[in-house]
Amino acid sequence: MSNVVQRCSWVSNDPLYQSYHDNEWGRPELESQPLFEKLCLDGQQAGLSWITILKKQPAYRAAFHQFDPQRVAAMTEEELLACMENKGIVRNKLKIHSIVKNAKAYLDIEKTASFSDFIWQFTEGKTIINEWASPQQIPTSTDESKAMSKALKKRGFTFVGETICYAFMQAVGMVNDHQTNCHCYEEVCKQARR
Secondary structure (H helix, E strand, O other), rough: OOOOOOOOOOOOOOHOOOOOOOHOOOOOOOOOHHHHHHHHHHHHOOEEEEEEEEHHHHHHHHHHHHOOHHHHHOOHHHHHHHHHHOOOOOOHHHHHHHHHHHHHHHHHHOOOOOOHHHHHHOOOOOEEEOOOOOOOOOOOOOOHHHHHHHHHHHHHOOOHHHHHHHHHHHHHHOOOOOOOOOOOHHHHHHHHOO
């Protein structure tokens, strides 16, 4: 009998990646601020691999006030210029400024509803449980991620295309896209919002 833990095929041998997959990815996140952080970080991933951003997450948290939307929205031009010199994050001006824009848009939503409720409306407050046997079956976007992308853009968010939104939905447990042979699949099914 093999002692090899079966994970989703996208997971490498990197211990950080394995820990993220095993303990965070696909598990329902209901708190507004962590959802904001995850959405911003998924936007930073555009054109890059997720492991690149995952390794930079501590530096992002330090640079962007632990993703406190009030503090991020109030960041000065000097702070943003400092981010452009920060080797710990992706030094892309549009991506750096997008986090501030997204914080302002987040605060605007929070005036009338929780950001969590706004985000989870696209799956009617429930986790969509998929049954993918192979990675080739998993889509890169869905009708739900397209609707989310459109609504977020309308509210002033940037770096929230339909593919980024779907990756975000996978990460925060709005969909369970663990492959059915993955050791996390059944556990994440049990944790799903119903």
